[in-house]
Amino acid sequence: MRPQxxxxxxxALPKAVPAGDRGLLVAILVGGMAGTAVxxxxxxxxxxxxxxxxxxxxxxxxxxxxxxxxxxxxxxxRAPAASRARALVGTGFCGALTTFSTLQRELLEMLxxxxxxxxxxxxxxxxxxxxxxxxxxxRLTRESR
Amino acid sequence: xxxxxxxAAVLAGGGGALARHFTxxxxxxxxxxSFPFGTLTVNLSGSMLLGxxxxxxxxxxxxxxxxxxxxxxxTTFSAWMADSDGMAREGRPQAAALNLAGSLLLGFVALLLxxxxxxxx
Numbered sequence: 001m002r003p004q005x006x007x008x009x010x011x012a013l014p015k016a017v018p019a020g021d022r023g024l025l026v027a028i029l030v031g032g033m034a035g036t037a038v039x040x041x042x043x044x045x046x047x048x049x050x051x052x053x054x055x056x057x058x059x060x061x062x063x064x065x066x067x068x069x070x071x072x073x074x075x076x077x078r079a080p081a082a083s084r085a086r087a088l089v090g091t092g093f094c095g096a097l098t099t100f101s102t103l104q105r106e107l108l109e110m111l112x113x114x115x116x117x118x119x120x121x122x123x124x125x126x127x128x129x130x131x132x133x134x135x136x137x138x139r140l141t142r143e144s145r
Numbered sequence: 146x147x148x149x150x151x152x153a154a155v156l157a158g159g160g161g162a163l164a165r166h167f168t169x170x171x172x173x174x175x176x177x178x179s180f181p182f183g184t185l186t187v188n189l190s191g192s193m194l195l196g197x198x199x200x201x202x203x204x205x206x207x208x209x210x211x212x213x214x215x216x217x218x219x220t221t222f223s224a225w226m227a228d229s230d231g232m233a234r235e236g237r238p239q240a241a242a243l244n245l246a247g248s249l250l251l252g253f254v255a256l257l258l259x260x261x262x263x264x265x266x
Binding site: 025028029030031032033035036037039040043044061064065067068069072090091092094095096097098099100101102103104105107108123126127130131133134135138 | 154159162163191195214216218220225245249
């Protein structure tokens with residue numbers, strides 16, 4: 001595959017950015033702090049008691065998955081600027097905005113509260129909406145290029 | 146949430162993102178790129194650590210900083226989704242399904258295991 005063809009298939013690219021580049025590490029740190037701040041803000045704005053439906057995490061995860069789909073296509077080249085944008089938006093912001101451990105904890109809390117049905121619904125909606133978000137974002141971003 | 150705690154959680158989140166990056170790059174260098182073992186590693190280890198905190202009775206601001214900030218950022222949902230979508234796109238739907246179901250199941254087991262260890266500590 002010629003390097004410029006990589007733009008046509010962003011998800012075949014290396015997903016991570018090269019280790020050791022200080023600029024990339026700063027981008028990941030800054031993006032990670034911003035993503036964490038937005039996720040915590042969402043959980044403050046959409047509070048939920050243990051065992052109830054966790055809207056904050058769901059919104060953060062689905063929005064972050066869609067934004068990552070966009071970023072992987074939009075910044076798919078191997079140029080340094082694109083690597084840095086991928087580190088900032090993808091690895092940093094989207095990686096930190098979205099979370100797997102909190103999702104698992106919320107599932108456990110729902111199950112502990114005897115709410116197996118909502119727990120199953122929560123994990124199903126998260127995965128289906130997350131996949132749909134990535135898929136649509138990749139398609140729409142490709143079409144707009 | 147006080148400004149100091151929010152700041153600490155955000156800084157911890159930045160550290161979590163860097164730790165995730167180094168772990169993913171390190172694992173991928175050994176395990177290759179045919180399956181997203183790097184993302185799986187951060188998600189399983191992060192879930193287990195969160196379980197340890199919960200089992201050990203860590204709560205309040207400490208849980209917000211270490212669990213919500215650091216581990217929330219260290220583990221990731223978006224790469225899990227993008228990896229799975231990418232495998233399906235490459236014509237490997239079984240691998241994608243395995244990544245989805247396997248991560249979910251193992252992540253939950255890791256959380257329970259961590260909680261048991263935390264309670265025992």
